Amino acid sequence: MKTGNFKFFAVTISIAVQLADTVHAQDQVDNITASYKEDGKYFTADDVPTFNVQDDGTIDWPSYSGFRRYHSECHVCHGPEGEGSSYAPALKKSAVTMDYYDFIEVVASGRENISASVTSVMPSLGDNPNVMCYIDDIYVYLKARGMDKIPRGRPRKKEKKHTVIREDEEDCLDSGT
Numbered sequence: 001m002k003t004g005n006f007k008f009f010a011v012t013i014s015i016a017v018q019l020a021d022t023v024h025a026q027d028q029v030d031n032i033t034a035s036y037k038e039d040g041k042y043f044t045a046d047d048v049p050t051f052n053v054q055d056d057g058t059i060d061w062p063s064y065s066g067f068r069r070y071h072s073e074c075h076v077c078h079g080p081e082g083e084g085s086s087y088a089p090a091l092k093k094s095a096v097t098m099d100y101y102d103f104i105e106v107v108a109s110g111r112e113n114i115s116a117s118v119t120s121v122m123p124s125l126g127d128n129p130n131v132m133c134y135i136d137d138i139y140v141y142l143k144a145r146g147m148d149k150i151p152r153g154r155p156r157k158k159e160k161k162h163t164v165i166r167e168d169e170e171d172c173l174d175s176g177t
């Protein structure tokens, strides 16, 4: 390499090191940031469903759907808006800290914690289309709550429901009955 290029080379290395640091940090923690959008849904770089809130407060359709589904299927035990209850954990925290696939697995298969002092049962909901057809919606809503990106109460502004979401929903509900 000619010496004239050396400075450029050094700068390039320093940028590469910075980038590697950033990517490494994200590998460990970034289960949150939307990296791309597909048919009205948002995903992280690792293809995990996530929420998206625009500057004017408009939220993605799945998070809005999740708000409704959560409050029909989960809140009796887990408390309103994912806040938790004396009986079951605060899912707005679980959605942030738990691995996405573990989260889905607990909902589908259930979980029991039974000992002399405690009986704590998460029912298995894998056969319930009103849960499983909307589980990603519920998950992204809770993750947005856990990150404080959606306030308590009914979300006001939302994106339109994408036609693909509508079609997938009909297929899923049909196959579940």
Ligand code: HEC
Pocket: 070, 073, 074, 075, 076, 077, 078, 087, 088, 089, 091, 094, 098, 103, 106, 107, 111, 112, 113, 120, 121, 122, 123, 125, 131, 138
């Ligand atoms: C009948 C009450 C009940 C209902 C309804 C219920 N859960 Fe649970 N869930 C529990 C209990 C109790 C636990 C704690 C189980 C344990 O101690 O292992 C739990 C645990 C969980 C966990 C693990 C949380 C963690 O941090 O480890 C997830 C995830 C979860 N529930 C999701 C859901 C979702 C999503 C819904 C609605 C679709 C739902 N649950 C409906 C009672 C319920």
